[in-house]
Each structure stands twice: as structure tokens, then as C-alpha cells.
Amino acid sequence: MKLGIITFHNAKNYGAYFQTYALTQVLGKLKSKNTDIEVIDYQCKFIDDDYKPIIDFSSLKRFIVSALSFFPIVIRNLKFNKALKTTVKLSKSYNINTINDADVYDCYIAGSDMIWHWHTVKGEEKFDETYFLSFVKDANKKNSYAASFGTDLIPNKYRKLYFSNLASFNNISVREKSGQFFLQDLNRNINLNLDPTLLVDNNIWDSLIKNKKKKENYILVYEVGVLTNRMINYAKMLSKKTGYKVVYLNSEYNFRNKLKLQNYRFGFSPSDFISYFKFADYIITNSFHGTVFSILYEKKFESEIDSWIKNNRSLELMELLGLEDRILNDNSDIDKEIDWNSVKQRLSVEQNKAYWYLKKVMGKSDE
Numbered sequence: 336m337k338l339g340i341i342t343f344h345n346a347k348n349y350g351a352y353f354q355t356y357a358l359t360q361v362l363g364k365l366k367s368k369n370t371d372i373e374v375i376d377y378q379c380k381f382i383d384d385d386y387k388p389i390i391d392f393s394s395l396k397r398f399i400v401s402a403l404s405f406f407p408i409v410i411r412n413l414k415f416n417k418a419l420k421t422t423v424k425l426s427k428s429y430n431i432n433t434i435n436d437a438d439v440y441d442c443y444i445a446g447s448d449m450i451w452h453w454h455t456v457k458g459e460e461k462f463d464e465t466y467f468l469s470f471v472k473d474a475n476k477k478n479s480y481a482a483s484f485g486t487d488l489i490p491n492k493y494r495k496l497y498f499s500n501l502a503s504f505n506n507i508s509v510r511e512k513s514g515q516f517f518l519q520d521l522n523r524n525i526n527l528n529l530d531p532t533l534l535v536d537n538n539i540w541d542s543l544i545k546n547k548k549k550k551e552n553y554i555l556v557y558e559v560g561v562l563t564n565r566m567i568n569y570a571k572m573l574s575k576k577t578g579y580k581v582v583y584l585n586s587e588y589n590f591r592n593k594l595k596l597q598n599y600r601f602g603f604s605p606s607d608f609i610s611y612f613k614f615a616d617y618i619i620t621n622s623f624h625g626t627v628f629s630i631l632y633e634k635k636f637e638s639e640i641d642s643w644i645k646n647n648r649s650l651e652l653m654e655l656l657g658l659e660d661r662i663l664n665d666n667s668d669i670d671k672e673i674d675w676n677s678v679k680q681r682l683s684v685e686q687n688k689a690y691w692y693l694k695k696v697m698g699k700s701d702e
Contacts, residue, residue, distance in 0.1 A: 339440035347386040350624035357531035411602035452485035467500035487513035555615035637663040
């Protein structure tokens with residue numbers, strides 16, 4: 336059997352890379368000997384353009400900032416390209432005009448990641464239905480795994496497109512309850528499953544790390560979107576209390592943060608990302624996958640869910656695992672003990688559900 340995955344594999348984003356890598360690892364573990372798995376190398380213009388370095392000439396200020404960020408972004412992109420090409424099996428490349436030629440697989444999985452976010456698939460020109468497997472003629476081949484809408488607010492003008500595309504799917508799995516609720520009008524079973532990064536053993540993540548030794552104690556602050564004052568102030572308070580330095584990781588280049596924050600890091604490789612999380616003493620994050628790796632490595636952590644947008648993805652995950660007291664607020668106590676045995680028991684239940692679903696998709700549910 337030949338199985339094709341379509342997702343945001345080419346986004347220069349840590350979560351996008353890790354969920355792609357994780358799903359291929361999980362499927363590789365569950366597959367039969369004669370199953371060939373690869374990620375469909377779909378070049379989505381909207382996604383590609385979002386991560387390209389540009390020089391902005393619209394004003395002097397924007398020109399200076401964009402010029403300073405140009406080469407750091409180039410270097411980051413090169414690191415992501417190297418990681419992807421050395422760890423994930425890719426198909427030949429396709430674009431919006433040639434994607435119909437990718438109808439060559441026996442089974443398809445769309446996901447994970449926010450592949451069904453209306454703004455992302457809309458782009459600037461037209462609604463891109465590729466991530467809904469519109470190019471696949473045989474509906475029995477269409478499946479999703481932990482696909483995310485990224486929001487619970489979908490404009491009415493796109494709802495018909497969603498339902499018409501997804502009604503033909505053989506199996507549907509989403510990542511958030513909000514997505515499950517949105518699709519209830521399809522009058523069919525909508526599976527709710529973990530992000531694939533939570534299905535992979537830590538030894539797989541550890542294998543990506545190049546430097547295996549911890550060098551120093553530190554507090555890790557990883558932000559996506561907006562680094563809130565609450566995150567900064569909490570990190571500084573914790574640093575004063577422990578004497579540990581604060582290391583700031585940023586998913587996007589931020590010139591202001593680079594100027595005002597010590598130990599500001601950008602453009603690190605996916606391998607370095609794992610290393611930062613594995614060896615941190617404390618973690619403060621507003622990122623879903625930052626929360627995921629804090630849990631996987633059983634760290635003392637706090638997760639900010641009210642920064643630039645409401646982070647329902649992290650909130651739902653922490654509620655699922657009984658970690659609601661890890662939500663960053665004015666009364667947070669990061670040193671409060673976490674019952675990791677209880678967390679692992681809850682996680683195991685959800686992992687088994689995910690494995691069963693994926694086996695079903697691959698025709699192995701009777702094993």
C-alpha cells in the first residue's frame with residue numbers, strides 16, 4: 336500500500352515540522368511491511384510566501400527592520416529545509432496546477448496542523464481545497480488525522496465549502512473539540528485525537544539532539560506571536576528567585592525583542608529546539624507545541640493562553656490531561672508538584688485511541 340500525507344510540512348515553523356515528522360514516525364511504527372509512506376510535497380504559495388525573507392521599502396523604519404532580519408530568516412529557512420529533507424520522505428513536488436497528478440496513492444491522510452484554518456487555506460487569491468483532498472477522486476481513500484481549524488470562528492461564506500469537501504471523507508479526525516462541534520452537522524462520527532507529537536516516544540525526540548549534555552541551568556521562555564509582559568515578568572521573578580538565567584526563544588524574528596532582551600535566540604534548528612526544552616529547568620510558553628514538549632519532558636512549566644489570541648489548543652490539552660493549574664496567571668506557582676503518573680495515564684488512554692484510529696485508516700484495526 337502507498338500512503339500519502341498532506342500537511343503544512345514546508346512551513347518554517349517548529350510545530351509544523353514536528354507534527355509532520357511525528358506522524359511519519361507513528362505511521363512507520365504501525366504500518367505493514369508492504370506499506371510505503373511519504374509526505375506529498377505540495378508547494379502552497381500562501382504558506383511559502385509567508386516564510387520568505389523580504390526587504391520592505393514602504394518606509395525607512397520598515398526597510399531597516401526587514402534588512403536586519405533578512406539573513407537571519409534565510410539561515411532559519413536553510414536549517415528547516417535540511418531537517419525536513421534528512422528526516423522525512425517527500426514525494427515529487429506539486430503545486431496548485433499539478434496537484435491532480437498526486438492522485439496516485441492507495442490511502443491519504445490530511446493533517447495534522449491547522450490545515451483547515453479558513454484564513455490559511457483561503458490565501459490571497461482563492462480558497463485552496465487541496466488540504467481537503469479535493470484532487471482525490473476515490474472518496475474511500477480520504478482520511479484526516481488531528482486536523483485543526485485553528486479557530487472556532489469560521490465565516491459563513493466558507494461553511495458550504497467545508498461541508499461539501501469533508502462530507503466525502505472516509506474517516507475524519509480533528510484535534511480540538513471546537514472542530515468536532517463545528518462538524519456535527521455532517522451527522523457522522525468525528526474522531527477527536529491527539530496531536531501526533533504526543534504519540535512519539537521521547538527517545539525519538541532525543542535522537543534528533545546533537546549535543547546530548549546539559550551545560551547550565553536556565554529558564555526557557557518560548558513564544559509565538561506576542562511575548563506578553565506577564566511572561567517576561569514571571570520569568571524575571573523566577574530568575575531572581577533561582578539565580579538561573581532566562582533564555583528567550585522566538586519563532587519569528589523580532590528586532591525589538593532582540594534589542595531589549597538578553598539571551599534572545601532566533602533561527603535555531605529543530606534539533607536545537609528539542610535540546611532547549613529537554614535541558615530547561617523551567618519553561619514559560621504561549622505555544623501549543625511549547626506546551627506539548629513541556630509535558631513530554633515532564634518540566635515545571637506555565638502556559639500563557641491569553642496573549643495575541645485565545646490559545647484554545649493548549650487549554651483543551653491541559654484540561655484533557657488534568658493540568659489546568661499550569662495556566663499562567665497572577666497566582667501561578669510553577670514549583671507546585673505535578674502528578675506525572677496521572678498525566679501519563681490520561682495520555683496513554685488518548686494515545687491508544689489514536690493508534691486504533693490510525694490502524695483503522697490503514698486497514699489494520701482487526702490486529
